[in-house]
Amino acid sequence: MQELLYEETVQCTNIKSEKIKYNLLLLLGVLSFFLAVVWVFVIIYFMNINGNWLLNLIFHLIPLAIFIATGIFLFKLKNKFCVDYDYIFVSGSIRISKVINNSIRQTIYRFNCSQLEKIGPVNSDLFNQFISQPGARLKYLTSNNTPAENKSFYYFKLNYNSVNTILVLECSKVFMVNVLKFSKMSIRDTDLK
Numbered sequence: 312m313q314e315l316l317y318e319e320t321v322q323c324t325n326i327k328s329e330k331i332k333y334n335l336l337l338l339l340g341v342l343s344f345f346l347a348v349v350w351v352f353v354i355i356y357f358m359n360i361n362g363n364w365l366l367n368l369i370f371h372l373i374p375l376a377i378f379i380a381t382g383i384f385l386f387k388l389k390n391k392f393c394v395d396y397d398y399i400f401v402s403g404s405i406r407i408s409k410v411i412n413n414s415i416r417q418t419i420y421r422f423n424c425s426q427l428e429k430i431g432p433v434n435s436d437l438f439n440q441f442i443s444q445p446g447a448r449l450k451y452l453t454s455n456n457t458p459a460e461n462k463s464f465y466y467f468k469l470n471y472n473s474v475n476t477i478l479v480l481e482c483s484k485v486f487m488v489n490v491l492k493f494s495k496m497s498i499r500d501t502d503l504k
Contacts, residue, residue, distance in 0.1 A: 317400040317489050321481045323454040333393040340385035347378035394454045403493035407452055424494035426469045433464035440470055441477050448474050453481035
């Protein structure tokens with residue numbers, strides 16, 4: 312069989328509000344780190360070595376720790392907004408990447424089609440049975456609540472790192488046909504129609 316490369320990108324449909332949230336959290340995170348630096352200068356200038364210096368040091372370090380922890384939290388939280396996903400299929404292997412603000416790409420899943428146990432549309436009865444199983448890990452790999460034009464939500468059930476995993480992707484039928492070609496499933500083994 313010849314090499315096959317197929318890639319799909321799922322872009323966030325409400326990009327304007329996502330960008331505003333991303334930039335606001337970025338700004339607040341930078342502000343928090345700036346306040347931490349200012350607080351260090353306040354500590355150096357106003358630190359009273361005479362008297363109970365240990366209590367004074369603890370009193371000054373608590374706000375510093377709060378500024379730093381808030382900055383770290385806001386920087387991590389901003390990465391949940393303005394997210395696109397890339398699904399890359401190369402001759403039987405699938406790589407799913409998360410793209411944050413069109414600049415940071417993180418590969419979050421990589422597996423072979425032979426690892427797939429079932430595939431099908433999200434609105435099926437079989438999908439509901441799978442997600443109700445104990446120990447099933449459901450992961451949505453799309454930023455959208457409704458699928459874009461010419462795309463649908465499909466699930467991939469697989470055993471990923473010894474965990475019963477169900478991935479929900481927003482992809483086209485062409486992507487699903489390519490996956491089906493290289494998987495060991497026939498069309499009757501899937502939940503596709």
